[in-house]
Amino acid sequence: MPEAALQHGHGEEQADGHAQTHPRFAHHFESLENQKESASLGMWVFLAQEVMFFGGLFMAYILYRNLYHGAFEYGSHLLNWKLGFFNTIVLIGSSVTMAMAVHSAALGQRTRIVGWLLATILLGSVFLGVKVVEYTEKFHHNLVPGETFGLPYEGMDPHHAMPDNMRRPTQVYYSLYFAMTGLHALHMIIGIPILAGIAWFAHKGEYSARFHTPVELVGLYWHFVDIVWIFLFPLLYLIH
């Protein structure tokens, strides 16, 4: 490419185009499209880091499941797999509504973006609600790591008493259960207000077919959280 062309690349061509007229256009980018790709790439770098963030817990899971396989199986049977199954469907459903929000944004359909984002928030809240029910039950059943872990509780069927030698290894399983599902739930607790904020801006007409990067980025985050659960469900609830 001749030197002149390099110097007067796309920037000049688009100087009289409409890209620069958009209020969200940052002048150091060549074009609005270029700006969006940079933002998307940055989000992917963040998500790659998130993979490693959760990766440490998955690594711990792999090792301890190998060491205490029996306790992991025993501990997983104390969970209600039907609730986990239900939540998997709810969360995948929320990924679909999120994808539809991004789809509506790309088409510039303002009210539909808001509707799909609200549906995503609703499904995310249902997921967290089920998690609250599950966690509450674990607290009542003495399955939260600590001094009382595995001890009998009021109203317990004596046949279901935890054998003494299972208390320590099962506590390892439940430590990982709470750490992994807790970190996952924390991501959703952070994600829901962000979704709400973006729904508010969408309602105000901030996003159009030309500019809707925030909707796309929160979508990437939400799908990532969905993927983490896709692995957590079989690993924590379904052990033989």
Added chain:
Amino acid sequence: MSDHVVPVRVYLAVFAALMVLTGLTVAVWRMDLGVFATPVALGIAMLKAVLVILYFMHVKYNDKLTKLVAASGFFFLVILFGITILDYWARGRLNPETRLPGAVHLEDK
């Protein structure tokens, strides 16, 4: 190509596939495949993750750089798992005194 508008029917097809695979995850768990149970469950989970990444996260329609960054997270995850597992597996093989109490089981498998 991140501007690519994916048709709604693609999303619905992926949703249907994810639902079927979720059902399959539970079905194979109930069948109890023994030593194959975990690899099959993980295989299904990976397939589901790939569907979400390619279609919901639009990686299929993204440029090569985004694909590379998306893959890099999993590349480093494999290094993390690989080296740590190898370490636990190999501890104490040359010098039994360096054995970790935990490594015994991994080694004996």
